[in-house]
Amino acid sequence: MSRPIRGFGALPSFAAAARWQSFTAAADELGVTQAAVSHQIRELEEQLGVKLFQRTARAVRLTASGEILKKAVDGAFEDIAEAMAQLKPTKPSLRVSVAPSFASKWLVPRLDRFLAQVPEIDVFIDVQNRIVELLGREHHVAIQFGVGTFPDYQVDRLGDEYIMPVCSPALLQGPRRKPDPRDLLRHTLLEVDWHSQGANWPNWETWLDAANLKGVRRGRTVRFVHSALAIQAAIEGQGIALGDSTLIGDDLAAGRLIKPFDLALRGPKQFAYFLVSRRGLAKGSIEAQFRDWLLREIAAPPAVKRGPVSRTRKPRR
Structure with a gap:
């Protein structure tokens, strides 16, 4: 008492x-x-x-x-x-742990569509460039890049990746002729340093080899840790980047980037973006709603925005 x-x-x-x-x-x-x-x-x-x-x-x-x-x-x-x-009454909250480039180039531009479906929840975008464990006391999902080995979780592969050169339309302004791969050699080549992340991924050497330009002397290369940075540099006209299909789709559709060449390399089959969630999610749970929304969005082609005509094709999945 x-x-x-x-x-x-x-x-x-x-x-x-x-x-x-x-x-x-x-x-x-x-x-x-x-x-x-x-x-x-x-x-x-x-x-x-x-x-x-x-x-x-x-x-x-x-x-x-x-x-x-x-x-x-x-x-x-x-x-x-x-x-x-x-x-105090609190809103339920969903934590989405996501790789930086996927977050900035794919998820964030579409996030308002998910929020419109679930206006009663809060969302925390947790940018991570490493494998994370789903927190037990939270509504938590993860979008990881890698080989998809998560035996204790539900894992959904988000499609195949194709690697291709992309650049700003302004970079190739000039006489109207079909670009030759040798034209690349006079431009700065932008690429991602995948080796620093422990992944064996197509780079400019791989692409030039496939284009029968192996051993040809080329100019400057600028390397980035994150794909989004290389893509943004290409949009700004700073060079030609090797972009993967998931991350460049919106920029191609909007005309911010073009594909000057048809040659695209398929990424290693074992590597992809994966949605990782807990097994046995209740239908209607926050995680299940996000999973259903994400799988629908990733399967839909990028929306084409009206504006200058882009000399591009839709990226293959």
């Missing part, structure tokens, strides 16, 4: 003064005068029969008794704050 506590109203003043080691700072925090804080603490000391602060001309400092009370008061206020947070 709890006992009534005399002087309870002085405890916020005491807690603030103990935290700041200053009656003036405590008064500023609480929106009262310094004299009011000093008066409340003096009354609390008289009630307890102990000194809670050592007062000097320039500062105040907790006594041993003050330290004991501070520990108890801080703990009580934390418990009260936690209880109040639990009483």
